[in-house]
Amino acid sequence: MMVDIVTVAMLTRRILGEENDKAMESPDRDQIDRYITSSVKSAFMKIAHFVEIKADTSHEHVLASLAEETKKLLKIETNIFSPVLSRWHPQAAVLSASLLHKLYGNKLGPFLEHSEHLTEDVVSVFPAADSLEQYIMSVMASVVGNDGLDSLCRQKLVPYEIESKSGTVVLRWVNGQLERVETWVKRAAEQETWDPISPQQRHGGSIVEVYRIIEETADQFFAFKVPMRIGELNSFCRGIDKAFQIYTQLVTQPIVDKEDLVPPVPVLTRYKKELGIKAFVKKEIQEVRPVDERKSSEIVQLTMSKLCVRLNSLYYAISQLGKLEDSISERWAKRQSDKINIRRSMNGKSKGVVSNQKNQFDGSRKEINAAIDRVCEFTGLKVIFWDLQQPFIDNMYKNNVLQARLDTIVEVLDLVLAQLCDVIVEQLRDRVVTGLLQASLDGLVRVILDGGPTRVFSPNDAPLLEEDLEILKEFFISGGDGLPRGTVENLVSRVRPVINLIKQETRVLIDDLREVTQGGKSKFGSDSKTLLRVLCHRNDSEASHYVKKHFKIPSSAPPST
Template sequence: MDQQAALVNHYRCDRRKLLEFLLSSGLIKELRTPSGPINSLSNLDFDSISADYIIHCVESGGVVDVTEATCKYSDESAYPVTIHSQTRSSYFLVSDPESAGSPPRRAPPPLYAKQAVDASCSSTQVDSVFVEKAAASGDDCVPSLGLPSLKTGLSDDDLRESAYELLLASMFFSGVEANSVEDRRKEKTSKFLSGLKSKRDKMQPQSQFVGRKSELMDTVRVQMQISEAMDACTRRNLMQLAARKMSGQIDLTHIALGLLNGTFKSDFPNERSYMQWKSRQANILEELLCYATDTTTEHLTIRNYVAKIRDEKEWDTMMSASERVAVVASIRQVAVKLSSLPTQFGIQGETFYWTAIYHVNIRLYQKLLFGLFDVLDEDQLIEEADEVLQLIKLTWSTLGVTEKMHDALYGWVLFQQFVRTGGSVLLENAVLHLQKVLSTEEDDGKEQYMNSLVCTKHCNSSHLKLHLLQSIFISISMWCDYKLQDYHSHFSQKPCNFRMIISLVSAVGVLASGESGDLKLMKLNASDANASRKLKSYVEKSTEAAFRKVASKVDFESKIERIHPLAQLAKELKLIAETEFNVFNPVLRCWCPESVITSVVLLHQCYGERLKPFLKGVSSVSGDARSVLPAAYMLDQYLTKLYTSALEANKMPNSFNQDFEHYQIEEIAKPFILDWVISQHSHILEWTGHAFDIEDWEPLSYHQRQAASIVEVFRIIEETVDQLFGFNLPMDITHLQALLSVIFHSLDAYLMKMLNQLVEKNHLYPSAPPITRYAETVIPMIKRSLVVGTLLDENVACKLNELTIPKLCIRLNTLQVSVSFNLLWANMTFFYIALQA
């Protein structure tokens, strides 16, 4: 309900800005009322005007009938519609669309309703289904603290404005001056006109101090979105109130009654602002006094007086000034009676209101702390945060805040702002303050007091009573529990936040269920087996969620990449495993050493279940198998490597080793690869013969050493080898032997064709010259015989005609290169065999 109420208020604020822009931007030509045209927007109630009607008027001519706009709004008030959707359940927020979330399922509340939206209601309707709602809506919502619900129509804006009034009053009653901007201007002017230099010099240190406080309060005013006019009026009345009562402790009822006495309708720019302010003061009084008292008579008295204050005609028209003073005095008597009641814990400065209205006190203090975040950059604290925090501490005695309680609430507020904005610095500061809570020791009285601040949470159809610290820790742990169940999705982009979230969980505790089914927090301890099991469950759930998310979109992505879905899935799972090992494991292994092993085995099993049906249908290394098998094999090898590395890094015992069932890619692919290699034999022979047939062996330049055909043969062989190893599949010696055989026979066929074009060596010798045509004899004394010439065969003669010296050189060089290439491949194969052995 807290989240829903915040969204409603957020929607109303954006809606007002839209209407103010449309009505003041010149797009509207005329505003009509039953009494005639109006020229001012100050008296318009933007919360009761239809935004759709105004937009329609802009499109149709720019004339707006205010009465009709109000009627249109009442007709449309079943749902807060700003877009024309059939479901009537969606709208956009301009200021922060990312944290807008799902729309409320009801209309925004009327402005002056007596039973308005509870801005911080009990969590009894939220916490039991927090995870389901968060998962369904995609919101970064935080479970509420479960403070007692507000009985009146106090909105977030009301609480923020009342918190600012309390801060001003605390400063004035503590003696700290904080003049407004206008007061400082007058002060400077009077000093300039006085001309008393010596006196001004004496006042300078004090003026600088006062000026600094005023600057801080101006910063706070801007941060808390208080107008200058309202601020000036509030300061004036509170200063007068402080002047009349300089002793005693201030309380919230005293502030509200003092402002009602000194503030008039003429102090406001329009009637609507005055009515909002007066209704807020009445609601504050009713909330404080009716909640604190148990007697029926006092209840009725307060409600009767508050009703008079709310009634515009009775309070501002019918009642005289003395009658209004009498009403305020009567309410003050009840307030004084309650404030004088005995306290419970004997703490110094304790009042009855500390425990009676703690649900209001805590909400107001949170509003003050939220003012420390820069309105222009909400994930950063303002530069003056430390100084403003010192001013905020002046409210401790009024609101019943202790040092430990402050650290808890400040850590809670920082955590909520981190959830809204994602600022890592905010998360780091939240962890520091919550760790400080655990290390802070207070006396028994303060501990008992904090334990009395009861919050209610819903668990398994029962109401669980918790004290404030328990509620803060459990609410934070619930959010962390939800996020850690899918940490791959939430923290992959900001891994530093993951480390801080684990630190946060180690501080507040891990969410667990007790024996009776109620909620409890378990300390994160490396030696605690239960904590290790809890973190292991996070690893399992997050890994499963990451797998489901990738598997759901892999079909679409595979169409874009034009590869098989299983190949795309393997690629995505490898990225998940890398992130788990490099990003999340260094953080988790301190408490859960087997985190990587758990994630890797789960990813391997999930992919294997999808791969098995595909493997049964593989009949060759082609088509889809050519993309799926290598991807599956590489994923299998990578996950195995991570698995082994995790065992070694964490020095896991052998008994911890789990069976890692491989995908059997090698057994399936081996025969298909061998068939493919053999099938390439005829292909290479065909292209080798073609290259040889078109070779003319004539060198094109002096630099050419071998034939172009042998280069082409080498290129064909290289392509075949590249294709084989491009499969990225496991191979053994059989495949290499088959490849070597193909290469050898291809080159052998080429060489045989070359040898067939050569002639015997004796045919290369030239014929003996006629003058020496005698044959040598062994015995010199024998007369030499004549050399008888022989006729060459026609085929040999043709070959000799083709064997010019350049062509012969090209052939010889080609022969040498071919033989060297064959020897090289043979040596490489033998070397591989030796490695395998």
């Protein structure tokens, strides 16, 4: 019926045009153009009036309702009128769509200008307006195709740029929310007691709280139906990454530097038998631990159990990052996949459905792994140089090797390892035990090379030292239940050259040191400092005379001031 009406109208126009030459100058397409413009404007005014009347009883913002009604109007235009009018105007649907885009845009403009925050109105209007614009684009694309849509948009439309405006307000929300997340994360870490949640959950409650806070924030972020760009997602992920790094830094905050744990090296002296006891007294005076009271108190509070819970919490943090990344990536992909094609036409370039979210938290991963390594190292150093300082660093091999062997230390280490394995998660066990092995080897080398005036060694002691090193090695391998043999062998190998030097006669060591100091190479692959230290701990007059003459090494430590 509509076809007949339009046909009659066009024939009437032509008949009248015979009496009005000016009318005939305008082709049928222009007349249809005017019909469409007039009817669309009239229809839009009616729905706008209807929406305003209904506004008092509706919970939805006027512009959100108007967007929905405009979309319905366009569907009627494209499904009923445009197929008929396209006989005279091939782009009738394009004309209707572009006109409705402009009419709604005139209403939307003032609202966009004053939208600064992610209010309820913004959350209501932005998705509706964006959906309308996307639908308008799809209608136009159905007529001219995606290739023709680009030029058509440039000619006929002024984009609402809702995605850009929305991105600004979303970013403002993200920044504000991330500040709160940081505050909550700090509070959770500062209130942590570092006791395990349960025998099954050996991490602290703070990291669970941190994940709860972050996941709730992510839920809020994705619950917003407003348009977003990849930039907003990246900003959100960077903020979350920073929050995990802040947590990691707070976990390791009490972990002091190695220098605060390891006692100062005694002043290097040459051996002189009658000064041994006097030098030992001076050594005790010189080796006062240079740690202030606050740091000392913090170190004491870092028990094995609490250190393990800190490590477990860090492991929990890094082990759950993958799940968080997957969740964010999947939700973003789902959100964006249905919009990419139209957005390409609106902006002249593709936005991409989703960037690679699998590396968004690499900063956290790097920070957490470094923190785990640091705490593992600290744990080993604390056991050897702090908890066991007296039996290991101060007394082992004192006066002679036979009087204080390593086997007594191993018995204590066995208790330490038992306590450690009761708390630490299986995935971190080897890393912590490796730290303890490294510290034990550091302590052994320290005693041999920098043990002070009360440590003296002769070639006859070398087999005993080798035997002790073997005991230490097998203890950490523990018949296959401990560290991998290859790992232990590799770490122990750095001590063997030192013991090999102890095995050498004094004259051989002197000749080797003379060669090295003159620019040559050591036949033992050693350096001048190590060779000198071995000679200073050699209990014979030849070594003492040589280091006194050529290196001015005193026979005892100078008095402390």
